[in-house]
Amino acid sequence: MVMNNIALGRYMPLDSVIHHLDPRAKIMVLLFLMIAVFIPAGAVGYVVIAAFIVVALFLSKLQISYALRAMKPMIWMMIFLLVINTLVIKTGTPWIQWGWFSVYSDAIYQTLYIVVRLMFMIILTTILTATTKPLDLTLGIEKLLKPFEKIGLPAHIIAMMISIALRFIPTLIEETQRIMNAQASRGVDFENGGLKEKIFSILSLIVPLFVSSFDRAEQLANAMEARGYDPNRQRTRYKVLKMKTKDIFGMAMSVVILGVCLGIWIL
Amino acid sequence: MSIEINHLEHTYNAGTPFSHQALKGIDLSIPEGKVTAIIGQTGSGKSTLVQHLNGLLIPSAGTLDICGFHIQPLLKIKDIKQLRKEVGLVFQFPEYQLFEETIEKDIAFGPKNFGIEEEKANELVRKILPMVGLDESYLQRSPFELSGGQKRRVAIAGILVLDPQVLVLDEPTAGLDPQGAKEMMTLFMDLNKKQGKTILLVSHDMEHVMRYCDHVIVLDHGKVLQENDVRTFFEHPEWMIEVGINPPAIIRLKMMLQEKGFKIPDSILDMPSLVECIKGQVNGHE
Incomplete structure (x- = not known):
């Protein structure tokens, strides 16, 4: 929609x-x-x-x-x-x-x-x-920020944050669509209606979206830690830019x- | 009145490089007052099909007749809003749709959207809550402090409170423990038997399909592969294996026994008669 x-x-x-x-x-x-x-x-x-x-x-x-x-x-x-x-x-x-x-x-x-x-x-x-x-975009940003690591800029962490954010955009869109469908099945009309109804219908979307995002963030953090992720460790890349x-x-x-x-x- | 689906097609993102045809001409007649299972692998078009049933998706081509509504391409959502009340759609993991401060408000949300007065809606909530196995002490609690299984009951109550004629359930027991799953299915069967509601069950669980459904529809790559009554379907395990569905335990046991030389008729689908059949053959052998 x-x-x-x-x-x-x-x-x-x-x-x-x-x-x-x-x-x-x-x-x-x-x-x-x-x-x-x-x-x-x-x-x-x-x-x-x-x-x-x-x-x-x-x-x-x-x-x-x-x-x-x-x-x-x-x-x-x-x-x-x-x-x-x-x-x-x-x-x-x-x-x-x-x-x-x-x-x-x-x-x-x-x-x-x-x-x-x-x-x-x-x-x-x-x-x-x-x-x-x-992912290429993130890799590019990471490489370009590399020189600034000397003055304490955490290039890798920034790149990781960006790639996580980008990675979850489709997931969030999917989730949004899912919740919209669920609420639409309960009679919410996201397209028509006055301002008051619009605000209320958005609320029925935003609250579940926040709840599931926090859940997801926690799961991801746990999964990363369980696999020994350490942001300060030196790592290599599968893809090398030329x-x-x-x-x-x-x-x-x-x-x-x-x-x-x-x-x-x-x- | 049964649900009639004629040459239904659906294409996502038509006209972009992401265009994808999920349904490629579906012809179905789903009987009223029965429990119909829709099965198929991930990506077979099950979810797309069920979203047409309450007008969340509008067909790209073809038509759909359900509960007195005639759905055809280019229809506006405004015109079919009441259909959403007649066809209750319970999505996978419906607990994610909870958002209100109290359980009472959350369940009353649906009726209020369909223009029912707050007092009347709250009355309906009180009526529906025992049906999903929760008592009135839950009314003023926050839905977010419940356990996963309780949250799902509240979410399902949020659909049942609309008193739909047709109930579409997408994997309603996913992630529940066996006891919880059984209670959930018993609830739906009661709705079917006592109130005559038409139930459509999307499921991967063949045990459930075998035990609870009357009718089976198999989708594969956006097409109807077959449509049968549940007995005929389970008498032919080769159909299931062909589409990569794991048959129920009893069918697998039957197949293993047949491989070892037992003669077991196709019509045997329950444990007592299977035991009886084996007993006869073992005794006869001696």
Whole structure:
């Protein structure tokens, strides 16, 4: 029912160049481009980033509709931002004026900027998570955090936490679906009804979900301890990551884009 | 009125790379007032099928007639809400659906969702509680402080309180000790015999199927492999072995004896007559 709408962050098992890139390279590209997105480099900067995104999306073989669906929840945020901005920002040239109510150009520009930035961020993240298996992603994060272990950052523990969290997302979705089915069988209507009924129906879902999650967490902790898990022990990996030419190329491209944006901003 | 299922198909995540056809054209007629077992291996489509019975899932193709409701593709849930009251679905490990502060409130949750007044609902709760073997002292206790078996009784009471015509039970005895399982099955059999409720039992436990059911449906890879009355089904153990179901102990014993040269007719399905049959042959041999 509801769960099928969640597009954000779901791995899509396709066979593309982007899928085969090193997860570390993909994370770095995302990081560089995120910084670039937040540099005020004007329209030119955004066009360059947009071009990169379009190429990446094309190469990843993902359907455009999939990427667009990931942005659906943003529509409300956009409307909210627009309303707040028109009420707060009173600079630039006034475009609309009805008595006390006025809309200034800066309000619209400001909103557009934020929306474009958010869109870029969401598409970039969607491409990363849709083309990278969760476990590869975690491995990538762990390897990238490795150097920070010298200053006391527990890279392995963080990676383990992320992989446990990711591992349990499908389980939780399944559990949610199960409890929803059970409560729906008792007459709960999760789709229709007023606000009060909605809140109450959500409650009948959240409470059992919490109860079973705590149960599960305890079982998992016991199972790990029973097998002698020690977070501080050195361990090896079955999968060893290797950077290839295409990975270096991808990262170089993103560095160039970051450079261009920085250049425009500073000069 | 029996439950009529015609060419029912169901595809999950249609139109995505995760698309999966769980039911591939099911044709069934489930008799009213009987106990019908639905068996099959994991992934055979049992759960998908039972979720159609109270409209949790809407078929991708085909139709379903149940309790005066006609279910067809693209139906809206709003139109069939009352069906959920007529067909009570008890999921596997139903104790996970408990959420209220007190047992009374939790059991009354269902009736209230179907628009029954609080007082009337509480009255129904008091009536249903002894049926699942709990007394009134439990009413004000939290469901979370009960033992696993008691929690399950409360959860099942939460469905029974709706007084459904058809009761669908998905592995109702999973994880219970033999005594608890027996009590649970006795409860369901009482509902069938005394109140004439139609019962559908999804089960892996062939002992239960043999002892309690009238009718057996075997699903395999989203299709009906066979549909028989329980006697005919258990007279042919080769059918069970074919779909990877472990036959009940008595059938296995029969097969072992036959292998050793005993002549045992297929129609013998209970211990006393089996003993009698062996006795006759042993005595005759001497």
